[in-house]
Amino acid sequence: MIQRSAFLGASLVLAAAATTAGASDAADIGLVETTSEFDVAAFARRVSRDADIRQVWDAGKLNPKILGAVKNSLNGLQFGFGVAPDRIATAFVAHNDSNVLLYSDAAWTAYRLGEVLGVHDPTGAVVTSNIFAPARSASGAQDPDDVHGFYQDPSITTLQRRGVRFFVCNTALVQQAQQIVDSGVAPGQSAVDVARSLRHSLLPGAMLVPSGVATIAYLQSRYRYSHLAEE
Numbered sequence: 001m002i003q004r005s006a007f008l009g010a011s012l013v014l015a016a017a018a019t020t021a022g023a024s025d026a027a028d029i030g031l032v033e034t035t036s037e038f039d040v041a042a043f044a045r046r047v048s049r050d051a052d053i054r055q056v057w058d059a060g061k062l063n064p065k066i067l068g069a070v071k072n073s074l075n076g077l078q079f080g081f082g083v084a085p086d087r088i089a090t091a092f093v094a095h096n097d098s099n100v101l102l103y104s105d106a107a108w109t110a111y112r113l114g115e116v117l118g119v120h121d122p123t124g125a126v127v128t129s130n131i132f133a134p135a136r137s138a139s140g141a142q143d144p145d146d147v148h149g150f151y152q153d154p155s156i157t158t159l160q161r162r163g164v165r166f167f168v169c170n171t172a173l174v175q176q177a178q179q180i181v182d183s184g185v186a187p188g189q190s191a192v193d194v195a196r197s198l199r200h201s202l203l204p205g206a207m208l209v210p211s212g213v214a215t216i217a218y219l220q221s222r223y224r225y226s227h228l229a230e231e
Contacts, residue, residue, distance in 0.1 A: 031170075047219060062119065137150050
């Protein structure tokens with residue numbers, strides 16, 4: 001079991017974290033994030049830029065291979081079809097279990113997310129930190145066939161450097177906060193407390209949205225993004 005002192009220390013780190021774009025400081029957001037709490041204009045700035053290809057990736061059930069699929073799509077469009085990188089607009093919308101991809105290591109540690117949310121590596125061991133975020137490539141090589149190079153790195157950090165915008169479902173976040181409290185790993189905290197900490201510990205650049213599935217529908221209808229998913 002995590003020591004209470006260690007837990008409280010980690011919680012203080014979360015509470016002191018900078019506010020992530022899209023999260024409200026004015027009041028605690030409930031299960032439904034309202035128009036008064038969600039910055040629609042900031043969202044529009046992220047997704048409305050001029051582009052020849054617009055794609056939205058639907059990440060619901062946790063399957064980290066979807067990050068590799070995003071990488072493969074970018075490579076195919078850029079190197080196969082000859083679409084300039086700045087003409088490709090890619091949105092990645094996490095909801096349901098996939099929210100966990102976009103929480104910081106501080107949250108993973110404080111709330112034992114791998115254990116509580118059932119995240120395991122290929123050997124069956126519980127994942128104890130966000131292994132999906134850090135860049136895996138130390139190489140700046142521009143050869144797309146270099147398996148250790150930039151273009152073959154599916155990490156969230158590298159995908160962000162390639163222009164991918166990441167979004168986190170508030171509804172799923174609130175539900176996960178309750179799951180964390182019910183698991184007993186957050187003594188003395190309510191689901192509201194945990195949800196607040198999770199909102200303040202999203203990965204840099206990730207934006208909270210009212211609902212992941214609503215965001216996908218909105219991107220398709222309003223901005224003509226094509227829908228993609230990895231099962």
